[in-house]
Amino acid sequence: MSLSNILEDWSKYRKTREDGGFHDYEHMWGMAIDLNKCIGCNACSVACYAENNLAVVGREKFSKGQGMHWMRIERYWDEPDLGEGRVSEFNQHGANFLPMNCQQCNAATCEPVCPVAATYHTPDGLNAQVYNRCIGSRYCSNNCPYRLRFFNFYSYYEDSWPAPLEMQLNPDLSVRDKGVMEKCTFCVQRIRTAKDKAKMENRQVQDGEAMTACAQTCPTSAIVFGDLLKHFNPDADVVETQVTNMWRTHQVELGRSSQNKQNPELRGYRVFEGLNTDPCIMFLERVREV
Amino acid sequence: MFNTLQLPSGHITHCGARFVNRFLAPSLFLLFLLGLMIFSGIVLAEGTVPNAVPPVGTHNGDDVEQPIEFPHNTHADVNKINCMYCHTYARRSKVAGIPPTSKCMGCHSVIATDKPRIKKLTEYWENKEPPPWRKVHDVPDYVHFTHEKHLKRFVFDNEGMEVENVSEVCAFCHGEVKKMTVAHKVKPLTMGFCRRCHEANKGPFDCWKCHK
Structure with missing residues (x-):
């Protein structure tokens, strides 16, 4: 393991990027978020708080941008005004929601800048964060184009869960201390449990067995989570999942800096594809004139 | 014995002799014990656990005081009870588990009821705690x-x-508990200890496999 291995893994993807770049991956966890289904109810965000022991920082620190929400709903308005000083009669209508959690980029910008290699790519295609190794330089957060890394500026655990509330903490996850960077892990504890269970029964991980908290909670099933490896590596010994099907239907490929949008049926895109970060989360939204 | 050594006289040698007496002799003895433990551990494990390289490393943990001085040697060594008879969750879950008092009483309502430890156990059992x-x-x-x-x-x-020899596998990380009375930590259980064994036995090597 250690530094040399991490750097090797990183460069391996760079070299084999045109061919997919993950032929020896065990899994490649990915997501598809249908923005036409998203109603912006924030249930995913709440579920993430409950599942991942996220600290509640309070209004004051939140307004300084120190909120610890690994899953956030970004809100955009369709028609704020109609020009010429006229405001739309329905200016409270036309909100668009964009759920944003860590995009688990294959060519993640946060990974090569970490001075202690606390963030690296796992053989599951996850962008991992090792809390014990993190020294809190915050370089990764500054290099993340999505602003989806969150830093523990204070010992939030002291105030976040007063007396009986610490009983609700998830024991499958550590509670992060001051000076540590954290981010969405695709609920790695659930993935780990599903993989352990499958291995104990000598079988593959089934579709829907590993399920993130946000995907499980979404009332409109806008978030679909699963193993993507079959899409990019048809010879891989993994099951065909729903999310694989969605990526294939919308012809979204890795290694591209933009997706085919000529056909209105193809709605898939990824955020900031032009930066060549190769995220593992596909959003579904039709391109339209606003 | 070190007093008989031919040493130059003077203040410094006095200290030196004392140093030898106080520190070197016990540490030599400890080293010898350590070597013996490692040696016996490897030999025993290699004899009975196939396809496995036992982890290397020893650690002298503190004594843990238990409410009843449970004699592991009487149960596991003398009476040859399988570790998993009491620690039944080891093969089913993350933790090996401590058996409920009902499991103790399953035997000890009839066996050795006159012993002081069993009397103490029966007391707990009757108080339902x-x-x-x-x-x-x-x-x-x-x-x-x-x-x-x-x-x-x-x-x-x-x-x-053989499942009967499971205690040899347990001994990889827990030491030879069947030779102990109250269990005592003899392996370091540090990350390096885990890592070396994973390296030797080709276990998974990903940070997120073990760290959460």
Whole structure:
């Protein structure tokens, strides 16, 4: 393991990027978020708080941008005004929601800048964060184009869960201390449990067995989570999942800096594809004139 | 014996002789013991656990005071009770588990009822409260360790391995508990200890496999 291995893994993807770049991956966890289904109810965000022991920082620190929400709903308005000083009669209508959690980029910008290699790519295609190794330089957060890394500026655990509330903490996850960077892990504890269970029964991980908290909670099933490896590596010994099907239907490929949008049926895109970060989360939204 | 050594006289030598007496002799003896433990551990394990390289390393843990001085040697060594008879969750879950008092009473309502420890146990049983056992082997909260997968690899999926010899596999990380009375920590259970064994036995090597 250690530094040399991490750097090797990183460069391996760079070299084999045109061919997919993950032929020896065990899994490649990915997501598809249908923005036409998203109603912006924030249930995913709440579920993430409950599942991942996220600290509640309070209004004051939140307004300084120190909120610890690994899953956030970004809100955009369709028609704020109609020009010429006229405001739309329905200016409270036309909100668009964009759920944003860590995009688990294959060519993640946060990974090569970490001075202690606390963030690296796992053989599951996850962008991992090792809390014990993190020294809190915050370089990764500054290099993340999505602003989806969150830093523990204070010992939030002291105030976040007063007396009986610490009983609700998830024991499958550590509670992060001051000076540590954290981010969405695709609920790695659930993935780990599903993989352990499958291995104990000598079988593959089934579709829907590993399920993130946000995907499980979404009332409109806008978030679909699963193993993507079959899409990019048809010879891989993994099951065909729903999310694989969605990526294939919308012809979204890795290694591209933009997706085919000529056909209105193809709605898939990824955020900031032009930066060549190769995220593992596909959003579904039709391109339209606003 | 060191007093008979021919040493130049003077203040410094006095200290030197004392140093030899106080520190060198016990440490030499400890080293010898350590070597003996490592040697015997490897020999025993290699003899009975096929397809496995036992982890290397020893550690002298503190004594843990238990409510009842449970004699592991009487149960596991003299009477040859399998570790998994009492620690039944080892093959099914993350933790090996401490047996409920009902499991103790299953035998001890008839066996050795006149012994003082059993009387103490019966007292707990009649008061309907569990003995406050204390944990001896504990890994930090940020470590994900499952007993079931390790038992699967080294016992149940291990060709030529007899389930009767499971204590040899347990001894990889817990030491020879069947020779102890109250369990005592003799292995370091540090990350390096885990890592070396994973390296030797080709276990998974990803940070997120064990760290959470």
